[in-house]
Amino acid sequence: MDILTLFVVVPVITVLIMVLFTKDLKQARMVTLVGMLVQLLMSINLIVKYMEARGSGNHAIMLFEKNIPWFTEFNANYHIGVDGVSVLMILLTTLIVIAGTFVSWKIEYLPKEFFISLIVLATGVYGFFISLDLFTMFVFYEIAVIPMYLLIGIWGSGPREYAAMKLTLMLMGASALLLVALLGIYFTSASGGQSPTFDVLELANRHMDVQWQKIFYPLAFIGFGTIGALFPFHTWSPDGHASAPTAVSMLHAGVLMKLGGYGIFRFAMFLMPEGALFWQDFFLILAVTGVTYGALSAIQQTDLKYINAYSSVSHLGLVLFALLMINKTAWNGAMLQSLSHGFITALFFALIGMIYGRTHVRDITKMQGMMRIVPFLSVAYVIAALANLGLPGFSGFVAEMNIFVGGFLNNDLYKQILTGLAVTSIVVTAVYMLRLTGRMIFGPTTKIYTNLPKAYWYEKTAIALLVLFITLIGTIPFWWLQFIQDSVNNFIQPLIK
Amino acid sequence: MNLDSLMLMRDELLLTLIILVVLIAEIILSPKNKKYIIQLALGLFGIYTIVSFIPLPKGSLFGGSYQTYPLVHYFKAILATGVFLILLQSVSWIKEKLLPYDFTAEFFILLFASLLGLNFMMSAGDFLMFYLGLELSTMPIIALTTFEFWNHRSIEAGVKYVMLASLSSAILLFGVSLVYATAGSINFDVIKGALHLPLLEIIGLIMIFIGIGFKISLVPFHFWAADVYEGAPTVISNYLSVISKGAAVYVLMTLLFITFTAFQKEWNWIMYGTAILTMVVGNLFALRQQNMKRFLAFSSIAQAGFILLAMLSNNALGVKAIVYFLLVYIFSNVAAFGVVHVISLKSGKENIDDYNGLYISNPKLSLVLMIALFSLAGIPPVAGFFAKFFLYTAAASKGYYVLIFIAVLNVTISLYYYLLPVRAAFLRRSENPIPYFKSDNYSRIAFIITMIGLLVLGLYSGVFEFISNISNIL
Numbered sequence: 001m002d003i004l005t006l007f008v009v010v011p012v013i014t015v016l017i018m019v020l021f022t023k024d025l026k027q028a029r030m031v032t033l034v035g036m037l038v039q040l041l042m043s044i045n046l047i048v049k050y051m052e053a054r055g056s057g058n059h060a061i062m063l064f065e066k067n068i069p070w071f072t073e074f075n076a077n078y079h080i081g082v083d084g085v086s087v088l089m090i091l092l093t094t095l096i097v098i099a100g101t102f103v104s105w106k107i108e109y110l111p112k113e114f115f116i117s118l119i120v121l122a123t124g125v126y127g128f129f130i131s132l133d134l135f136t137m138f139v140f141y142e143i144a145v146i147p148m149y150l151l152i153g154i155w156g157s158g159p160r161e162y163a164a165m166k167l168t169l170m171l172m173g174a175s176a177l178l179l180v181a182l183l184g185i186y187f188t189s190a191s192g193g194q195s196p197t198f199d200v201l202e203l204a205n206r207h208m209d210v211q212w213q214k215i216f217y218p219l220a221f222i223g224f225g226t227i228g229a230l231f232p233f234h235t236w237s238p239d240g241h242a243s244a245p246t247a248v249s250m251l252h253a254g255v256l257m258k259l260g261g262y263g264i265f266r267f268a269m270f271l272m273p274e275g276a277l278f279w280q281d282f283f284l285i286l287a288v289t290g291v292t293y294g295a296l297s298a299i300q301q302t303d304l305k306y307i308n309a310y311s312s313v314s315h316l317g318l319v320l321f322a323l324l325m326i327n328k329t330a331w332n333g334a335m336l337q338s339l340s341h342g343f344i345t346a347l348f349f350a351l352i353g354m355i356y357g358r359t360h361v362r363d364i365t366k367m368q369g370m371m372r373i374v375p376f377l378s379v380a381y382v383i384a385a386l387a388n389l390g391l392p393g394f395s396g397f398v399a400e401m402n403i404f405v406g407g408f409l410n411n412d413l414y415k416q417i418l419t420g421l422a423v424t425s426i427v428v429t430a431v432y433m434l435r436l437t438g439r440m441i442f443g444p445t446t447k448i449y450t451n452l453p454k455a456y457w458y459e460k461t462a463i464a465l466l467v468l469f470i471t472l473i474g475t476i477p478f479w480w481l482q483f484i485q486d487s488v489n490n491f492i493q494p495l496i497k
Numbered sequence: 498m499n500l501d502s503l504m505l506m507r508d509e510l511l512l513t514l515i516i517l518v519v520l521i522a523e524i525i526l527s528p529k530n531k532k533y534i535i536q537l538a539l540g541l542f543g544i545y546t547i548v549s550f551i552p553l554p555k556g557s558l559f560g561g562s563y564q565t566y567p568l569v570h571y572f573k574a575i576l577a578t579g580v581f582l583i584l585l586q587s588v589s590w591i592k593e594k595l596l597p598y599d600f601t602a603e604f605f606i607l608l609f610a611s612l613l614g615l616n617f618m619m620s621a622g623d624f625l626m627f628y629l630g631l632e633l634s635t636m637p638i639i640a641l642t643t644f645e646f647w648n649h650r651s652i653e654a655g656v657k658y659v660m661l662a663s664l665s666s667a668i669l670l671f672g673v674s675l676v677y678a679t680a681g682s683i684n685f686d687v688i689k690g691a692l693h694l695p696l697l698e699i700i701g702l703i704m705i706f707i708g709i710g711f712k713i714s715l716v717p718f719h720f721w722a723a724d725v726y727e728g729a730p731t732v733i734s735n736y737l738s739v740i741s742k743g744a745a746v747y748v749l750m751t752l753l754f755i756t757f758t759a760f761q762k763e764w765n766w767i768m769y770g771t772a773i774l775t776m777v778v779g780n781l782f783a784l785r786q787q788n789m790k791r792f793l794a795f796s797s798i799a800q801a802g803f804i805l806l807a808m809l810s811n812n813a814l815g816v817k818a819i820v821y822f823l824l825v826y827i828f829s830n831v832a833a834f835g836v837v838h839v840i841s842l843k844s845g846k847e848n849i850d851d852y853n854g855l856y857i858s859n860p861k862l863s864l865v866l867m868i869a870l871f872s873l874a875g876i877p878p879v880a881g882f883f884a885k886f887f888l889y890t891a892a893a894s895k896g897y898y899v900l901i902f903i904a905v906l907n908v909t910i911s912l913y914y915y916l917l918p919v920r921a922a923f924l925r926r927s928e929n930p931i932p933y934f935k936s937d938n939y940s941r942i943a944f945i946i947t948m949i950g951l952l953v954l955g956l957y958s959g960v961f962e963f964i965s966n967i968s969n970i971l
Contacts, residue, residue: 071883071961073961140877160924161924165920169912172909172912173906179905
């Protein structure tokens with residue numbers, strides 16, 4: 001079996017083992033952890049193999065391709081392959097799920113089902129990142145979305161039913177738009193006597209008719225954009241985050257929302273370049289609105305989870321913004337931001353979950369001086385906050401640097417003004433992050449919380465893992481950028497001719 | 498005509514034989530041995546189901562009024578499988594409710610007779626055979642809907658069904674006579690060559706469409722569905738919603754794609770409007786339902802709307818998509834109805850709210866319900882997703898993107914109500930959930946088969962390829 005299909009098969013085997021043999025929390029989490037560690041080894045192996053292949057002068061767009069016929073009637077194949085960006089995304093997914101497993105170490109209610117849903121979600125995400133066929137991609141996309149309903153609905157808090165339903169319906173509605181776009185791409189590829197195809201690389205060669213591109217591109221963009229928190233289709237995300245259990249928030253913000261930017265990068269813009277240029281200005285407005293609106297909304301919030309949810313809207317808006325700028329620097333930044341935001345938000349949500357687990361309060365006005373009570377968590381929170389506002393040395397800085405430089409590289413005034421507007425989000429982010437840390441972490445201690453337990457070993461493991469990667473991206477960005485550039489250079493070609 | 502050519506009717510002959518055997522068993526068995534009729538009928542029908550998968554050559558009988566070819570033959574086998582699954586689920590119901598009244602044999606005879614009628618209807622080569630089949634399939638169902646005669650709702654359902662069914666078949670018959678008046682024949686092949694597009698033929702076609710649309714429960718001919726499904730025994734609701742509907746869809750497809758293909762422009766706008774209406778009305782009504790049987794009734798109306806998407810294509814892709822969808826739909830709906838049936842039989846509860854906390858008390862049953870509903874909603878990796886996807890593909894092949902857009906919006910709406918029972922079973926916690934119970938072995942087998950079917954049919958493309966290979970009927 002090829003090394004990519006294993007990413008789908010190993011989780012499925014893990015799920016089967018869990019279904020058949022595990023009984024309680026201890027067994028379930030051990031099986032999950034072992035399964036995830038196997039996947040971590042596989043991701044590292046994939047990175048090594050990838051570097052070997054590129055090092056030995058293999059310049060194919062996609063590596064480790066495999067094309068197995070599925071529904072031959074429709075030319076829908078199980079076509080998989082990876083390039084630099086997908087390799088990194090797979091690594092991100094693995095790490096976030098591992099961190100999520102540690103964070104959910106003590107989950108009490110239906111633990112087995114919880115971990116199974118978590119793994120199913122990860123399977124869908126892996127499949128999405130390796131797909132090179134629109135049909136396969138769509139199947140995996142929906143597999144990734146639907147476990148969220150159960151994860152938020154069963155293990156969530158607050159208005160969990162409402163949040164779960166809203167999230168599922170909005171994401172499925174978005175996927176419905178996407179579906180129309182996919183069918184459009186599929187059937188318009190049939191011109192010239194060729195049979196229609198779902199194959200991404202093949203479709204790129206066929207050059208979709210420009211008129212059709214203009215019709216189907218916005219459907220695809222909004223379809224992917226919704227899961228990437230595109231304003232005004234982002235409303236599912238804050239509610240979803242707020243109600244979701246910790247590990248699910250991490251996965252949700254850290255991985256699932258990345259599907260949006262990735263899908264636009266890999267499928268929508270690559271297959272419909274003229275459509276992308278035609279709609280560029282319009283969607284830029286939405287993206288910039290999302291960036292500033294998300295940041296400003298975060299100021300208003302007092303619930304820790306809502307603050308981060310809106311912060312996510314703002315930072316993922318930057319991903320879409322950068323993609324819409326259509327130049328290499330901005331795109332490098334977009335992909336780097338996807339990664340960086342994945343780790344930072346996961347860290348945030350992990351910490352929020354841990355703090356909430358101790359104080360049972362998420363309202364920042366109700367707790368103060370956490371540094372003296374839970375020093376480890378507080379230090380980690382400060383790190384996350386600094387990384388989030390883009391302090392040099394952490395991943396956020398390099399990503400946003402690339403994005404804004406890329407934005408200003410455009411010669412026309414319109415885009416430069418919009419970039420200027422987007423840059424203000426940095427300041428706003430600094431405002432709410434610093435205010436939050438100042439109020440919650442430092443200052444006099446709230447009396448009722450003085451006897452809270454210190455961080456447990458599994459919590460420390462999860463935090464250390466995430467902080468490690470945030471600093472790794474921040475300190476050696478060129479190592480990560482070599483992967484990203486490899487794929488950006490190929491995928492931006494149709495757009496900058 | 499010799500014995501060999503009569504073998505073309507193998508399925509129908511076998512079914513008639515089974516009916517006779519059950520009838521004789523009813524006569525000769527003493528009252529205390531009546532319970533063995535269940536095993537006998539089930540066993541015989543099981544054998545019939547397996548035999549029906551043995552290939553048959555293409556051919557026609559009785560001067561072309563009976564026709565068989567691989568696609569219709571395998572579709573009969575699919576229906577037989579569906580009926581077999583329904584029978585497996587109904588064993589405990591029969592034992593509990595029908596045996597004391599000594600209605601066991603009648604149940605089987607009527608059900609098999611109805612299936613026989615459907616088989617003839619699908620194999621019909623002219624309107625006479627078609628109408629005979631239609632009536633043979635409808636009459637027993639009327640009796641069967643009233644089988645829970647101690648329940649006034651069941652009687653009401655029967656009365657409603659008999660009124661509307663006779664009205665619809667009268668309209669259909671009128672349509673047939675109009676077509677006959679202009680084309681000069683009731684034979685499908687002759688009609689196909691003799692259509693000249695006068696107004697009478699169009700009106701005739703519309704009337705035939707109404708007659709069949711009633712069986713498929715298309716909007717606006719759907720009013721009977723919810724009441725009948727709710728009142729009739731769950732087994733019969735199940736049968737109505739998948740088997741009888743599936744056969745009617747098949748017949749509509751062959752009539753439109755083959756016999757009336759020349760009228761495509763004319764019936765396309767009818768299909769277009771009916772598809773939108775059926776999807777929207779089915780969905781909007783399903784949103785508000787509390788009773789699971791009514792809920793599934795409206796859901797099955799909405800599903801019929803989706804089938805019409807592929808009807809618009811009028812090409813081989815449409816045939817494949819429709820037949821594959823029906824196959825998957827049978828598995829999904831049989832499973833969903835099966836869960837409702839088992840729960841209703843054990844606890845008498847049929848409302849969605851009663852399902853609160855079901856996962857804690859009956860995890861396996863809840864999983865079956867969830868997978869079946871996900872399949873109906875079209876969520877991968879369950880087969881329903883692929884089936885719906887192919888329906889869209891068929892419609893998109895003729896460029897109906899706006900209609901697909903409306904359809905996918907409807908899928909999103911439908912997802913909401915398909916998630917309601919899932920929400921009740923998985924998300925909600927209840928003080929007094931439906932207590933744990935073990936369902937009987939027969940229904941367990943049925944559930945296992947449907948679950949395997951729902952997972953295999955989608956992920957393994959072989960079944961679709963097979964249907965695709967035999968779908969060259971145009």
